[in-house]
Amino acid sequence: MAGTVSRKLSNAFEGALAGGGDPATSPLYVFGPFFKLLVMAGVAGVVYGASIWLVLLTVAVVSLMYRLVMRWVTDGSGGSGLTEEEFGGWAVKINASITYIEYTLTFLVSVAALVTFVADRFPALNHPLVLGVTGRLLLAILLSVITGWLVNLGPKVAARIFGPATLAVLFLLWAMIIATVVKLGVHLPPLHLSAFSFKYLPFTLGGYARILALMTGIEVFANLVAAYEGRPEEKARKAFGSLLIIMGSTGMTMLIVGPAIYRLADPLNEHVSVFTQTMDALLPAPLPYIGTLIGVVVLLSASAASAQGIQNLSLGLANRHYVPPSFGRRNQYGVPPAPVWAEVSVVSLAFLLFGTLEETYLSLYAAGVFILLSMTAWAVVKRLRREVLQEMQWGHLVTMFGSVLAAILTTIATVILFGERLREGAWIYFVLIPALYGVLTYFRNRLGSPSALREQLGRLEEAMWTTASGRTQAPAPAPVTEPGEGAKVTWAATPERIALWRSRKEVPHRILVPLDGTRAAERGVAFGQVVAAAYGAHLILASVIPPKKNGAREARLRQYLTRWMQQLAQAEVSASVVVERGDVPATLAAIARQSRADWLILTSRGQSWSRRFLLGQKAGKIFEAVNLPTLFVRPIVSRPPRPRFRRVLVPLDGTPFSERILPYVRAVDPSFNNEIILLSVPEVPEPELYGLEADVVLPLRRQAEARAREYLSRVAEVLREDGLQVKMVVAGSDPDRTIVRVAKELDVDLIMLATRGHMGFDRLLVGSTADWIVRHTLTPVFILPPWNNGHEDQG
Numbered sequence: 001m002a003g004t005v006s007r008k009l010s011n012a013f014e015g016a017l018a019g020g021g022d023p024a025t026s027p028l029y030v031f032g033p034f035f036k037l038l039v040m041a042g043v044a045g046v047v048y049g050a051s052i053w054l055v056l057l058t059v060a061v062v063s064l065m066y067r068l069v070m071r072w073v074t075d076g077s078g079g080s081g082l083t084e085e086e087f088g089g090w091a092v093k094i095n096a097s098i099t100y101i102e103y104t105l106t107f108l109v110s111v112a113a114l115v116t117f118v119a120d121r122f123p124a125l126n127h128p129l130v131l132g133v134t135g136r137l138l139l140a141i142l143l144s145v146i147t148g149w150l151v152n153l154g155p156k157v158a159a160r161i162f163g164p165a166t167l168a169v170l171f172l173l174w175a176m177i178i179a180t181v182v183k184l185g186v187h188l189p190p191l192h193l194s195a196f197s198f199k200y201l202p203f204t205l206g207g208y209a210r211i212l213a214l215m216t217g218i219e220v221f222a223n224l225v226a227a228y229e230g231r232p233e234e235k236a237r238k239a240f241g242s243l244l245i246i247m248g249s250t251g252m253t254m255l256i257v258g259p260a261i262y263r264l265a266d267p268l269n270e271h272v273s274v275f276t277q278t279m280d281a282l283l284p285a286p287l288p289y290i291g292t293l294i295g296v297v298v299l300l301s302a303s304a305a306s307a308q309g310i311q312n313l314s315l316g317l318a319n320r321h322y323v324p325p326s327f328g329r330r331n332q333y334g335v336p337p338a339p340v341w342a343e344v345s346v347v348s349l350a351f352l353l354f355g356t357l358e359e360t361y362l363s364l365y366a367a368g369v370f371i372l373l374s375m376t377a378w379a380v381v382k383r384l385r386r387e388v389l390q391e392m393q394w395g396h397l398v399t400m401f402g403s404v405l406a407a408i409l410t411t412i413a414t415v416i417l418f419g420e421r422l423r424e425g426a427w428i429y430f431v432l433i434p435a436l437y438g439v440l441t442y443f444r445n446r447l448g449s450p451s452a453l454r455e456q457l458g459r460l461e462e463a464m465w466t467t468a469s470g471r472t473q474a475p476a477p478a479p480v481t482e483p484g485e486g487a488k489v490t491w492a493a494t495p496e497r498i499a500l501w502r503s504r505k506e507v508p509h510r511i512l513v514p515l516d517g518t519r520a521a522e523r524g525v526a527f528g529q530v531v532a533a534a535y536g537a538h539l540i541l542a543s544v545i546p547p548k549k550n551g552a553r554e555a556r557l558r559q560y561l562t563r564w565m566q567q568l569a570q571a572e573v574s575a576s577v578v579v580e581r582g583d584v585p586a587t588l589a590a591i592a593r594q595s596r597a598d599w600l601i602l603t604s605r606g607q608s609w610s611r612r613f614l615l616g617q618k619a620g621k622i623f624e625a626v627n628l629p630t631l632f633v634r635p636i637v638s639r640p641p642r643p644r645f646r647r648v649l650v651p652l653d654g655t656p657f658s659e660r661i662l663p664y665v666r667a668v669d670p671s672f673n674n675e676i677i678l679l680s681v682p683e684v685p686e687p688e689l690y691g692l693e694a695d696v697v698l699p700l701r702r703q704a705e706a707r708a709r710e711y712l713s714r715v716a717e718v719l720r721e722d723g724l725q726v727k728m729v730v731a732g733s734d735p736d737r738t739i740v741r742v743a744k745e746l747d748v749d750l751i752m753l754a755t756r757g758h759m760g761f762d763r764l765l766v767g768s769t770a771d772w773i774v775r776h777t778l779t780p781v782f783i784l785p786p787w788n789n790g791h792e793d794q795g
Contacts, residue, residue, distance in 0.1 A: 009228045012241025019224045020246035021166040022106065022217025025302050027173060027253040028295050029113035032274050033359035034210040035267035043203045048262055049189030050196065051207030052254050055214055058413060059247055061406040062218060062373060065380055066243065068403065069222045070236040072383065091375070096322065097436035098368050099313055101429070105365040106216070106306035107144070107347050112358035114299035115140045117292050120276040140356045141348045147300060148344040151307040154333030165301035168294040170246075173253045175291070179282040180260045187259045209420040210359075212366040212413055214250055218243065219372065307340045314339040321447035322440040325769070330685075330734055364425050367417040371429075374414050377407035491654035491707040493714035501718045504663035506629075508537045512597040514588055514622065515543050517560055520635030524601045525564055527633045527780060530645075531601070532573045534669055539575040540595050541565060544587045554579055584618065585625035592626045600630040604774050620771070623785070629664065632774045632781045645750040645780075651679045651739050654711050660754040661784050662715070666722050675725045678715055679742055680708035685733030705730050736772045743779045751777070754784040 009015045034051070038044035115136045119125040125135035150157060195204045221243040228235040257278065264281045265274035275295075279288040314336055318328025331337050354360050384400045418426045513528045515521050528539050541564055543557045561577040568575040578595070580587050592600065604619040623630050650665050652658045668674050682704035708730045716726040729746075732738025743751055755770040770783045 009224075009238065012238045012245060015221070015224055015228060015238060015242030016170075016245035017166045018227070019220045019242060020217070021169070021298065021301050021305055022220065023214065023246050023250055024166055024169045024173065025110070025113075025295075025298050026214045026216060027250055027257070028169075028275055028299070029109065029116070029273075029358045030211040030213050030362070031258065031261050031265075032116075032267060033362055034207050035262060035265070035274055036359070037210060038203060038207055039267045041203055043200055044262065046192050047195045047200050047203045047207055048258070049191050050204045051211065052189045052258055053191050054204070054208045055211050056251055056254060058212070058409050059215065059218075059251055061402060061409055062215065062377070063240075063243055063247055064402055065377055065406040066218065066222050067236075067240050068380055068384075068399070069376065070225050070239050071233070073222065073225070092320075093322065093437045093440045094375075094433065095372065096313065096317055096440060097433045098371055098429075100310065100436060101432055102216075102365070102368045102372075103306040103310045103313070104343055104346055105361055105368065106309075107147075107303045107343060108350055108361045109213070109358050109365050110299045110302040110306070111140050111144055111147075111347065112351075112356045112361060114143065114296050114303070115356050116273050116358060117276065117295045117299070120272045121289070121292055123271050126271065134356075136356050137351055140351045143300070144303070144344050144347050144351075147303050148307060148340045151304050151311070151340050152331060152333065152335060152337040154335055155308065157333075165294075165298040169298040170249055172291050172294045173249050173257075175287065176279065176282065177252055177256045180256050183282055184260055184263070186256065188255055189259055205416050206420055208413070209363055209366070209417050211254070212370065212417065213362050214254070215373065216365060216369045218247065219369075219376070221246075307343055308335075310339040310343050311335050317440070319450060320444075321450045322444050324443055324447075325735075326772075329736065360425075363417055363421040364428070367414065367421065367426055367429065370410055370414040370417060374407065374410040377403065377410045381407050491711040493711050497656065497659065498714060498718060501659065501662045501666075501715065502721070505667040506598075506663040507667045508535050508599040508629075510538050510540060510595060510597045511599040511601060512540045512542060512588070512592050512595065512626070512628070513601045514584075515541055515561060515564070517543070517557065521603050522564075523633050523635050524603045525568075527631060528601045529568060529571060529573050531599070531631065532568075532575075533571070534645075535667075537574075537599070539568060539573060540578060540591070540597055541575055542578040542580070542588060542591050544584045545579065545581045546584075547581050554581075585621045588622055589625040589627070592628060597628060600626050600628040602630055602632055603635050604632045623783075627785050629782065629784050632783065634778050634780075645674070647675050647677065647746065647748045648750045648752055649677045649679055649739070649743050649746065649748040649779075651681070651735065651751070651753050652712065652715065653735065654680065654708065657786075658754055659715075661752050662718075664782070664784060665752055666719065666724075668724065675727060676719055677727045677729060677742075677746060677748065678712045678719075679729045679731070679739065680712055681732045681735045681738045682708050682730060736769050736776070739769075739773055740777045743777055748779055750780050750782060752782040752784075755786065 009018060035044060035048065038047050038051075115125070118139065119136050122135075125139060128134055129138070194200060221239050224242070225235050225239045228238040230238065260282065261274050261278045265277040267274050269277065276288070276292065279291045283291060314323055315328045317323045318325055318336075327338050328336050329338065350361075380403045381400070384403050388397065388400055418429075420426075508531065511528055511532060513524045515525065525539075525541070531537065532539050541561045543561060545554050545557065558577065558579050561579065565575045565577055576595075578591050580591060582590075591597075600623070602619045602622060619632065623632075645668070648665070648668060650661060652661075665676060668676065682701060684700040684704040686701065709728065712728040712730065716728055719726050729742060731742065739751065739753075742748075751773065753770060753773070770781070774781050774783070
């Protein structure tokens with residue numbers, strides 16, 4: 001989609017290779033659907049030239065429009081940044097919604113065109129194999145999965161595999177142009193005015209709509225401006241030069257090779273694409289086969305670029321709280337795999353339902369691009385109007401005229417594309433955009449506004465468009481100020497909040513321990529004994545019997561619990577027994593209320609995400625129903641429970657929500673030389689994980705680390721007043737993984753944290769750090785739910 005570089009781009013050609021993969025591939029697949037429509041209608045001789053000239057006019061005016069965008073927006077945020085500035089905050093969600101759709105369609109079109117190129121050489125792929133499934137369908141799905149897997153191995157792997165693709169496709173396009181001139185001479189597409197008559201106009205516009213995919217990816221060069229060396233005006237000039245190299249190559253292909261394809265290829269040939277037919281006719285062997293190989297590689301590169309683009313977009317939106325944190329969670333290679341597998345799943349389903357012909361998706365692909373292009377065009381007009389009103393000059397008026405023309409052309413193109421394919425799938429935009437807009441709004445409302453640092457980081461990541469050319473180059477960050485209105489206040493150790501930390505200690509008096517007769521659940525009793533002895537608390541041993549079980553089961557459970565109660569009495573731990581019938585979570589919640597329990601100890605098996613949410617997890621359901629501070633222990637650990645929780649890890653994210661755990665931390669008995677380890681994960685991850693230049697992210701990272709250390713020092717001061725030993729750790733990038741890693745490295749005995757309270761359906765969608773930690777560590781985890789037994793939420 002766009003460029004990613006490991007250093008500053010020094011010239012326009014480097015920028016063309018870094019950012020031109022998507023628009024440079026378009027001639028490989030736009031001619032087939034274009035000529036097929038016109039030839040089947042018998043109007044190609046009159047119409048095809050007019051459609052091509054209309055597209056070239058559109059390319060010219062949109063390119064000039066982006067020349068203005070590049071001059072105005074030199075921080076790399078390109079058209080998207082301009083749109084948000086000109087149209088307001090709602091445009092973030094509209095842009096993100098359309099971009100998600102466009103990335104997916106890029107993947108669809110690229111893989112479909114790739115499979116067509118392969119099938120040109122191996123026609124057997126078009127024949128059904130089993131149950132009507134063709135080889136090209138299986139190949140499309142297989143290549144989609146392989147591409148997703150490679151992208152999730154990180155940008156370095158993708159760079160090694162797909163790096164030379166753009167250079168190769170430029171070589172192929174110019175080889176075709178030169179071969180056409182040498183063998184056939186220069187024959188430009190004819191422009192018949194009758195093509196605009198009432199009889200032919202629908203076909204002229206239909207052909208225009210089918211080759212408008214030539215414009216996809218053109219906006220990337222506005223996002224690439226910051227990656228160049230030099231002053232702002234030099235960067236803008238080099239970026240525009242890169243755009244001219246790519247769009248000039250595609251334009252020349254349309255002008256020179258287009259008429260050759262019309263003369264040499266049969267668009268009604270279902271077995272070989274028109275571009276391959278023309279290669280075979282113009283290029284000497286073995287160049288046509290090398291051309292096919294280049295086409296396959298560059299189309300794979302385009303699909304990989306769309307997957308990388310989805311990764312970066314998701315990272316940016318996760319930081320800005322428009323998608324759940326789990327969607328931006330990185331793997332060991334520093335990239336989030338979830339967005340890519342989601343894209344691959346959607347693409348594979350589309351191939352299964354709608355087939356693998358690129359023309360099925362081509363017009364839909366171009367339609368979304370032109371929505372964004374037309375929004376940007378009208379934003380340019382709006383800004384130019386301001387300039388004209390401030391200073392009336394002929395140059396401004398001429399530029400204004402060209403921009404209005406660009407806005408009108410892109411808007412007309414958008415209307416044509418939707419009118420042309422409304423019944424054939426374009427209607428889906430009217431469903432998907434509101435749906436995605438609603439999803440982004442939902443998560444923003446549930447997660448709240450991000451801090452200023454996370455907002456800035458999110459903007460940087462949204463401005464990054466990735467290809468397989470290496471590490472990412474992002475724009476320099478703007479100075480970070482205090483959070484705006486509605487932003488979540490983090491790292492603010494105000495006197496009021498410090499006084500609140502000092503005001504409470506939460507000591508357990510009655511601890512509920514559910515038992516079901518299994519050895520796994522008995523681990524909860526062992527830990528309950530440790531906690532009860534430390535705090536002088538009373539243990540409530542409870543079992544719940546399903547209503548249909550007989551009385552013998554109840555008698556056995558009572559005897560079982562009584563034996564445990566007697567063992568605890570020998571250890572001088574007070575305990576009682578409760579056995580009830582009913583639904584397990586609801587009945588335990590009732591027992592907790594009746595016995596006035598203030599803690600819960602549960603054994604959790606740490607099930608996988610899929611099993612937890614598809615089959616349900618007993619411990620999770622009990623936790624949600626009982627809604628008490630809960631100590632989760634694993635049924636199998638490498639050692640028995642220690643006599644005291646000597647080393648306690650307390651993650652804090654600087655918000656009042658996380659600080660709700662402090663009254664429980666303050667209650668830890670200091671007489672056993674406990675060490676409290678305060679952990680904060682800075683809001684800005686380490687630069688190397690992002691592949692960003694150090695001078696871009698390092699200042700934000702240092703600012704985030706400084707805020708976290710200052711905040712933790714204030715918390716530590718309060719805890720030391722209670723006689724506790726306190727250690728501070730500021731490290732990591734991903735909170736979930738960092739907490740688990742630090743707990744293991746420091747050999748802690750307990751993790752204590754407060755959950756934000758995403759329960760039920762919210763928990764499924766938004767995700768839960770506490771839930772993830774319980775499932776990925778063998779260390780006992782103490783979790784404070786958002787509301788518990790009438791206690792007021794300090795957050």
